[in-house]
Amino acid sequence: MKTPEVVPSLLAGDLARLGAQLDAVRAAGCGWVSVDVMDGHFVPNLSFGPDFARLAKSRGFFVDAHLMVSNPLAAAPWFARAGADLVTIHQEAVADAAAALAAVRGLGVRAGLAVKPGTPVAPLLAALDSCDLALVMTVEPGFGGQAFMADMLPKVAALRAAVDARGLDCWIQVDGGVGASTIAAAAGAGADSLVAGSAVFGAPDCAAAFRALEARARAAFAAKASQT
Ligand code: DX5
Numbered sequence: 001m002k003t004p005e006v007v008p009s010l011l012a013g014d015l016a017r018l019g020a021q022l023d024a025v026r027a028a029g030c031g032w033v034s035v036d037v038m039d040g041h042f043v044p045n046l047s048f049g050p051d052f053a054r055l056a057k058s059r060g061f062f063v064d065a066h067l068m069v070s071n072p073l074a075a076a077p078w079f080a081r082a083g084a085d086l087v088t089i090h091q092e093a094v095a096d097a098a099a100a101l102a103a104v105r106g107l108g109v110r111a112g113l114a115v116k117p118g119t120p121v122a123p124l125l126a127a128l129d130s131c132d133l134a135l136v137m138t139v140e141p142g143f144g145g146q147a148f149m150a151d152m153l154p155k156v157a158a159l160r161a162a163v164d165a166r167g168l169d170c171w172i173q174v175d176g177g178v179g180a181s182t183i184a185a186a187a188g189a190g191a192d193s194l195v196a197g198s199a200v201f202g203a204p205d206c207a208a209a210f211r212a213l214e215a216r217a218r219a220a221f222a223a224k225a226s227q228t
Contacts, residue, residue: 001160001224002171002192004217006183006210007064009175010052011036011144012197021206022059028207029214032062034175034195036144037079039069042093043142050082057083064088064112064133066175066195068141073103080107088112088135088173091123101130112173116141121155125162128170133193134159138186139176144197148177153189160190183213187220 008030013021022033033056038047056063064086065079072089079087087104089112094100097113104111112133115124117140124134136155139146152174159172171193174186179199186194194217203209 001164001190001221004187004192004194004214004221005032005171006030006200006214006217007032007034007173007193007195008200008206008210009034009036009144009195009197010056010201011047012201014201019055019059021201022056022061024207025200025210026060028210030061030210032064032193035063035065035079035084036197037065037067037069037075038142039071039075042070042090043068045142050078050084053079053082053084062086066112066114066135067093069093073100076104076109077107080104080109084109086110086112086133088114088133090114090116090141091119091127092116097123097127098130101127112171114175115155117149117152121158124155124159128159128162128166128168131170133171133173134163135173135175136191137176138174138178138182141176145202146177148179148182148186150182150185153185156186156189156191178213180212180216183216184220187217188224190224192221 065084110132114135173193175195
């Protein structure tokens with residue numbers, strides 16, 4: 001398990017001052033942000049284009065583009081060209097996950113695979129050797145500010161066991177409802193990449209919120225490590 005990273009999601013950012021918010025969390029030690037991309041078809045919302053990945057890259061972050069879109073292989077090149085370091089596609093949007101992940105890697109970026117709450121963990125386990133990140137959605141994708149679905153944590157635990165058993169270099173990410181009261185459970189289950197939108201950019205002081213979440217995640221990581 002890697003040292004947990006708290007990954008602020010731009011979806012919760014204040015578009016009138018997003019650059020300042022990004023600079024604030026960067027100064028607080030944040031190195032990775034997530035761009036939630038929505039096409040209004042795969043999910044009932046429309047969000048960001050590649051320019052938001054370009055903005056985040058210009059601020060010095062590792063950028064992941066989470067493609068909640070029905071045609072991820074059409075969109076992936078746009079975000080790769082805009083500077084995304086990792087592109088995550090949804091299992092539910094592709095016929096052959098391994099082939100799709102290889103196509104994403106072929107763009108020169110890391111590849112992630114995500115499952116919605118209603119999709120079992122099996123396809124992620126089957127594709128683990130082909131991806132750099134496995135994402136367990138802990139909300140129904142489409143909107144920020146939803147409640148964390150703790151019943152998704154067994155999927156995280158199953159992924160953690162598989163990644164550790166196979167010695168894979170694969171992040172295990174959760175996304176949705178991650179905050180002060182839920183991040184320890186997510187990290188304790190084995191997640192080492194924790195996407196947080198509202199809990200960071202929705203807070204009065206996003207830098208302080210980031211630092212507090214990171215401390216909670218790393219304390220849970222240390223407690224878990226001491227048990228093994
Ligand atoms: C859902 C989005 C959200 C977002 C995080 O499609 O992916 O999960 O990143 O939102 P919060 O942290 O506010 O739940």
